Amino acid sequence: MGVVAVSIKCGKFPHPLTPSRKGRGDCKYQTVKRCRIAGVTVSTVNILIVEDDPLFGVSLKRSIESAGYQVSLAKNGSEALQIASEQRLDLLLQDMQLPDSNGLDVMQDILSNQPSCRALVMTGYASIEIAVEAMKRGAFDFVTKPIPMELLIYKFRRLVEFRQMEIEVEFCQGKKGNIVSKSPIIRDLLATASLVAETSSTVMIMGDSGTGKELLAEYIHNASKRKGKPLIKVNCATIPENLVESELFGVVKGAFTDAHKDKPGLIEEADGGTLFLDEVGELPLQMQAKLLRVLEEKKITRVGGVRPRQTDFRLITATNRNLRSMVEEKTFREDLWYRLNVIPLSIPQLRERKEDIPLLIAYFQMHHQQGQEKLTLKISPEALDLLCCYSYPGNVRELKNIVEQLGILYAKELITPRHLPLSLRESTWIGHLFESFPVGRLLKDAVSDFEMRYIEKVLASVSNKKNLASEILGISRKSLWEKLVKAQ
Ligand SMILES: Nc1ncnc2c1ncn2[C@@H]1O[C@H](COP(=O)(O)OP(=O)(O)O)[C@@H](O)[C@H]1O
Numbered sequence: 157m158g159v160v161a162v163s164i165k166c167g168k169f170p171h172p173l174t175p176s177r178k179g180r181g182d183c184k185y186q187t188v189k190r191c192r193i194a195g196v197t198v199s200t201v202n203i204l205i206v207e208d209d210p211l212f213g214v215s216l217k218r219s220i221e222s223a224g225y226q227v228s229l230a231k232n233g234s235e236a237l238q239i240a241s242e243q244r245l246d247l248l249l250q251d252m253q254l255p256d257s258n259g260l261d262v263m264q265d266i267l268s269n270q271p272s273c274r275a276l277v278m279t280g281y282a283s284i285e286i287a288v289e290a291m292k293r294g295a296f297d298f299v300t301k302p303i304p305m306e307l308l309i310y311k312f313r314r315l316v317e318f319r320q321m322e323i324e325v326e327f328c329q330g331k332k333g334n335i336v337s338k339s340p341i342i343r344d345l346l347a348t349a350s351l352v353a354e355t356s357s358t359v360m361i362m363g364d365s366g367t368g369k370e371l372l373a374e375y376i377h378n379a380s381k382r383k384g385k386p387l388i389k390v391n392c393a394t395i396p397e398n399l400v401e402s403e404l405f406g407v408v409k410g411a412f413t414d415a416h417k418d419k420p421g422l423i424e425e426a427d428g429g430t431l432f433l434d435e436v437g438e439l440p441l442q443m444q445a446k447l448l449r450v451l452e453e454k455k456i457t458r459v460g461g462v463r464p465r466q467t468d469f470r471l472i473t474a475t476n477r478n479l480r481s482m483v484e485e486k487t488f489r490e491d492l493w494y495r496l497n498v499i500p501l502s503i504p505q506l507r508e509r510k511e512d513i514p515l516l517i518a519y520f521q522m523h524h525q526q527g528q529e530k531l532t533l534k535i536s537p538e539a540l541d542l543l544c545c546y547s548y549p550g551n552v553r554e555l556k557n558i559v560e561q562l563g564i565l566y567a568k569e570l571i572t573p574r575h576l577p578l579s580l581r582e583s584t585w586i587g588h589l590f591e592s593f594p595v596g597r598l599l600k601d602a603v604s605d606f607e608m609r610y611i612e613k614v615l616a617s618v619s620n621k622k623n624l625a626s627e628i629l630g631i632s633r634k635s636l637w638e639k640l641v642k643a644q
C-alpha cells in the first residue's frame with residue numbers, strides 16, 4: 157500500500173464549498189474548530205481512520221489533523237469498533253483490507269449504529285465490483301490507492317463541511333421554529349419578529365415567492381401568547397372573488413340561495429389567535445374597504461346579518477407584490493396600506509444569502525423520508541458546488557423541491573452533477589461562463605478558448621498539480637501537457 161507525501165497548509169477557507177481560487181502551491185483548507193452558534197459551542201466533527209499500514213495511516217492522520225480536525229486512528233477492525241462504540245463519528249476513512257477483518261464488514265457495523273456517519277472507502281485494488289459492493293453497503297464514496305492526497309482531502313473536506321452543516325442544523329432545530337438560516341439578515345429579521353411577537357401589532361411580510369413568508373408568519377404566531385389559539389391562513393389569490401366576502405366575514409342563514417345555515421367567517425375563526433392573509437395584494441378593492449372597517453372597529457358583521465360581533469385577532473399579511481406602487485396605481489387602498497404596514501418585515505431572496513444554501517440542503521436532505529425510512533442523500537462535492545451557485549428564482553421552495561426530487565429519484569446513488577435538473581446545470585456554470593464570453597468569433601476558437609479556461613480553472617483548484625488535474629479532466633497527463641504547450 158503506497159505511502160503518499162503530504163504537504164498541507166492550514167488556514168481559513170473563504171467559502172465552505174468552493175475550492176481555493178488562489179492556485180499555485182497555496183492550498184488552503186478550512187479549519188473546523190469548535191464553532192459557536194447563538195453563543196453556544198457546537199461539537200466538532202469526529203473522524204476515524206481505519207488503516208493497517210502504519211506509515212500511510214499516520215501520515216494521513218497528521219495531514220488531516222494539521223487541517224484542524226480531530227482524528228482517531230485504528231490499525232484493525234476490532235480497534236475501529238472499540239473507538240466507534242465510545243464516540244460519535246461523523247466521518248470514516250475505511251481501508252478495505254485489514255489484518256483481522258474485512259473493511260466493508262467493519263464499515264457496515266459502524267454505520268448501522270451511527271447512520272449519520274459518512275464513510276469513504278480506500279482500497280489498493282480498483283475494481284468496479286468492489287466499488288459497487290462498497291456503495292451498496294453504505295459507503296458514501298470510494299477512492300483507489302495510491303491516492304493523490306489533494307484529491308482525498310478535496311473529497312474529504314467537502315464531506316466534513318457538509319457534516320458540519322448537518323450538525324448546525326441539528327443544533328439549530330427548535331431554536332428558531334423550522335427556520336434554518338445562518339444569514340445575518342435573517343438573524344436580525346428573526347430578532348425583530350420575536351420582539352413583535354410579544355405584541356399584537358399588525359405585521360406585513362414582504363418577499364418573493366418561496367422566500368419563507370408563511371414560515372415567518374407561523375414563527376410569529378408560535379412565539380406569541382396567542383400560540384394555543386388558531387392560526388388561520390387565507391390565500392387571497394385563491395378564493396373566488398364572489399366568495400371572498402362570505403369566506404372572510406361569514407354568512408347568516410338565508411343571506412343568499414346557498415346559505416342554508418349560519419356560518420362563521422375565517423376572521424371570526426381566528427378569534428383569540430392570528431389571521432394570516434397571504435397575497436393580500438390580490439384582495440378586490442371592495443373587500444379592501446371592508447377589511448379596513450374591520451381593522452378600525454374590531455367588529456365584523458356576517459353577510460346578511462345586522463349584529464356586529466366583537467373580534468380579537470392579530471393580523472399578519474404577506475405579499476410578493478410591490479404594494480406601494482399598487483397604491484400609486486390606485487389598485488390598493490392607501491389607507492389600508494398604512495393600516496397593514498405597521499411592522500414591515502422583508503425577506504431577501506435566497507440568492508442574496510447564499511450562505512444559507514448548503515445549510516438548507518443539509519436540512520432538507522436530513523428531513524427527506526421515503527415511506528417510513530429516513531434517508532441521507534449522498535451529494536457529491538461537485539454537485540454541491542453547482543447547487544450552491546445556482547440563482548434559485550423560486551427561492552427556498554425551489555431548492556426544497558430539487559432536494560426532494562433528488563431524494564425520490566436517486567436515494568441510494570451518489571448524486572453527481574449529471575443527476576441535477578438540466579435547467580440548473582445550464583443556468584449555473586455554462587451561464588456564468590457565457591456572461592463574459594465574447595461573441596463574433598469562429599466556433600473552433602471559442603471552443604478552444606473555453607477548453608483552456610476550463611483547464612486553467614481545474615489546475616488552479618488543485619494547486620497546479622497536473623496529475624490530479626488530468627484525472628479530474630479525464631485526459632492523460634501527456635495530452636494535458638500538450639494542450640498547455642499549445643496554448644502558450
Ligand atoms: N429558512 C427556511 N428554513 C427552512 N425551510 C424554509 C425556509 N424558508 C422557506 N422554507 C420552506 O420553503 C417552502 C416555501 O416557504 P413559504 O413560507 O411557503 O414561502 P412563501 O410563503 O414566501 O412563498 C416551505 O416548504 C418552507 O417550509
Ligand SMILES: [Mg+2]
Pocket residue numbers: 366369370434
Ligand atoms: Mg406563500
